[in-house]
Amino acid sequence: MSEGKIPEALEALWWWLARTLTGGEAEPDWTSRDLVARSGREDLRELARRLDAFTYGPRPPQVSELRGLVGRFEESLV
Numbered sequence: 286m287s288e289g290k291i292p293e294a295l296e297a298l299w300w301w302l303a304r305t306l307t308g309g310e311a312e313p314d315w316t317s318r319d320l321v322a323r324s325g326r327e328d329l330r331e332l333a334r335r336l337d338a339f340t341y342g343p344r345p346p347q348v349s350e351l352r353g354l355v356g357r358f359e360e361s362l363v
Contacts, residue, residue, distance in 0.1 A: 298336065
């Protein structure tokens, strides 16, 4: 993943998470908060907030930060 592809990677991460948690029933207008609530995975709230901060915050994450978040989601979903 290169620095220039961060926005695409963030979107892909959100959709991967959405499909993993809802089996493909997520809607494009759902927020990360909606996703956590509808899936009953309140344990993922802080990670979802971090994803939102990376996506909508004042600066994009570094590649290493994004990879770290992906790893934390993977560990939480095992």
